[in-house]
Amino acid sequence: MAQPATASHLDAAQADFYRHLLRQMLLIRRFEEKAGEAYAQGKIGGFCHLYIGQEAVAVGAIAALRDDDYVFAGYREHGHALVRGMSPRVAMAELFGRSDGCSRGKGGSMHLFDADRLFLGGHAIVGGSLPLAAGAGFAIRYRDTDQVAICFFGEASVNIGAFHETLNMAALWELPVVFLCENNRYGMGTALERAAAVWDVYRRACSYDMAEETVDGMDVLAVHESTRRAVLRAREDKAPTLIEARTYRYMGHSMADPIHGHYRTKEELEEQKQQDPIEKLRMRLTDEGLLDDSQFEVMAQQVQGEVEDALAFADQSPNPEPDELYTEVYRS
């Protein structure tokens, strides 16, 4: 691709990297929009939690990892799976509950897994993934490798027992884990201020004498920087970090929930959208002369094509065979 004339101080590799981050955020946004449509059409069932608005967190953080690091997430995890390299086809097929899905239709929207890419779920009990990630961290120490485990969770998890138990043990045993709290300000419909005595999540770390950071979760580059430091701390110093990324979801808690209403206003939502992470990075790249409108258009069309393809693939993927019901309950 021909580089536009630029006044940027970034070198070519960095420029490519930033464009890559933009493309990933765009992919998540388009994928989630399509998922929302498919949900409305009844093609996706159950609970479906969309990541629109929060793309910068998964994209910025996972970009700081190596391929042999472990990634754990909650139930709003489509974006994390895609960033980790799961193909949109396989992800969408799982959302559709089809046999070509990553979990062969048995997991669904909340249980995406990709063992090959060390994307380890997809956990739908609030706080449930925190000790699991610590367990991976424990295994890393046990085997004495320099891997890292990262755990994404929402701010509503920080009031649950598992959060405190896990952070305590992670600090006590010096586990190489990054605890990345995606503070989107609402646990379903309850604002953090109505659920927590301490409103700054990062301050919880001091209870366990753990390193902490707070970062603008709408800024993918800031998230990336912050996570990079925490990963380094884990990899080299075997020390955990609690990162609070302040972000915002544009959609309701799940597809079954209102986007705004009693718990937040439309005005608040519109105001937050002014901080859109995709627009923010696009503007920056445009300003630096690294991406013009036509280049963005090409990128957007590619992404759109990829998502359309995923949808078509999921649509024609067969349902699991009836006898799949009883397979994979036990490993024989």
Next chain:
Amino acid sequence: MATKVFMEALSPTMEEGKVLTWHRKEGDQVSDGDVLAEVETDKAVMELQARGVGVLRRILAAEGAVVEVGHLVAVIAAPEEDIEELLTEERQERPEPQPVGTAGGRPAVTAPAPAAAAAHLPQGGEAAGQIKSSPLARRLARERGLDLRIVRGSGPGGRITKRDVEAATEAAPAAGIPQTGYQDIELSQIRKTIAKRLAQSLGPVPHFFLTTEIDMERAVEARDALNALGEGPKISFNDIILKVVAAALQQHRECNAWWLEGAIRHFNEVHLSMAVAVEDGLITPVIRNAHLKSLREIATEARELAERARARRLTPEEYTGGTFSVSNLGMFDIDQFTAVISPPEAGILAVGSIIEKPVALDGDVTVRKRMRVTMSCDHRVIDGATGARFLQTVRRMLENPLAIVW
């Protein structure tokens, strides 16, 4: 799934049945337990019940048709279900049942071997469910061809268990075992020889007959006095005879007995068969535990059983399992007759009319009410003197009715 409706074995001895009336017609919705038809068995008119849910799609045996047990008489199925294949199958296996012209005149069916009777039992399901029995007992009974209806259950609430089936199989006779205590008497060599010789010379049941004439003056007085009270049922002479026979049998258990080929069974309790003439034959409903019942109870029960017998409404349990029979033809002005024993029972008392006749009494000729009774005895079980002693007791009791309560 279509349900085939078969001619069912509705009595222990039934081999075929005649469809009297269909209560449902083709196209009717039926469910489990609905009465589909009335069927005349060898003994009674019984109800044929539905054992499935659906529409009565086809009736294969017209009213009046005589159908062998186990043959198809109707089909219950879903409204749209294809039953043709099922019908074809059935036709290939069995000929069409032929209706017969008249209702009466069919020969009485003699008691079949127990295995044959059991083979006609429905397998498990509703019929077996009416009898409290363990699943194992049901399976064992099925395997051994034993009719659970004749087995006494020793478990809670009378549940038939494995040990009951085993006990019953060891000593299963040709007909129902009354639910009663008894002692089996092993056959001595001489008894075996008598049994064999007598059977050879006189036929399958070696009968002999004992006749006595009884003075009925005081029995008549007693009956008149009781009926004059105007309370309870009217007492007949037959009721008094039944009461006396039951009481006498208690004193002569060797006559209250069965011949079991391998053994003689003396019963502690008296289950009195009473012969009742019905339109086209004879049936013997049983008064259970007659020895425990008052005259009034016997009168009531005898009347009711006779009525239901004539209406052909007796259930198999009500006409099997007797230990001794009484047959009374007095009302037909028969002075004296001999009756045929109903195996495995060993005796039957034939009762004639009460007749006024001159008799010598204390040196004078005087007119008295007299009645002749003849007892048929199975010589394998009852010897002459044994029967005679029993008859003597019967006679004394009738001549002095107070002896009944004494």
Next chain:
Amino acid sequence: MPTITYRDALNQALREEMERDPDVFLMGEEVGVYQGAYKVSRGLLERFGERRVVDTPIAELSFAGIGVGAAMVGLRPIIEFMTWNFALLAIDQVVNSAAKMLYMSGGQIPIPIVFRGPGGAALQLAAQHSQAFEAWYAHVPGLKVVAPATPYDAKGLLKTAIRDDNPVVFLEGEMLYNIKGEVPEEEYTIPLGEAEVKREGSDVTVICHSKTVAVALKAAQQLEADFGISAEILDLRTIRPLDVPTIVRSLRKTNRCVIVEEGWPFCGIGAQVVDEIQREAFDHLDAPVLRVTGADVPMPYNKYLERAAKPDPAKVVEAVKKVTYLD
């Protein structure tokens, strides 16, 4: 053959499996420095070091979850609960994570883990420390549930559980730790899912597991001596998967059955066994199946009330008399 305690049999199993497989480690409260709350892990810290014998804070939910997480990435953790009463705090990780991970990942992520510790009542520990949880865990597809009654079984089954690629709930008994039995010196394992006839008999099958095996054996002696009843004692050993063929084989012989368990009656192990029996052995039954269970109450503290709440030989004898129609 050496005679050792149930406790030492378990200790041998842990030691041998940790020797055999470097991925096996033991984690729980007081397993290391303290040598185990019930001394099952005695000497293991000295032998294997802090890396593989890990003392935890009192935080059942998260150390269970850490075990599951470690299993997700290929280790073979043994998580000790000081007692199964405390494991209620961890049941989210046992059920929602361990039991379901393989299934909801479409077979991608097996969880080779053992959760173990003592269950059931000891003596006068009162309501919160006296409960048998077999039925709770056996209810969950994805878990295997094992409850051995003898030192021999305890060792052989724990070794197999550790080698199994599925989550295994392994319920020991505080009152069993001191019982003695023969355990061979040579290596052996016992397959999961196989019941064992502990005593042959012909009149009634008494189905039991864990502590109630001793109860049933005592009852069998009394039944033989006092009533001439020959009781077959069938030890389930593994609750899930349940060894239905062995149960049916015994029932075909005896036609009568009493099920003894320490847990509560409602939806208990016996309820499931009865269900299997009525489907698979219906025609072989000569009597309804009876159950002897713990009383349907929280465990009382008082010694006599507690005794009344537990299954005992007299209760088993009574039930057997009923099913054999002697009562």
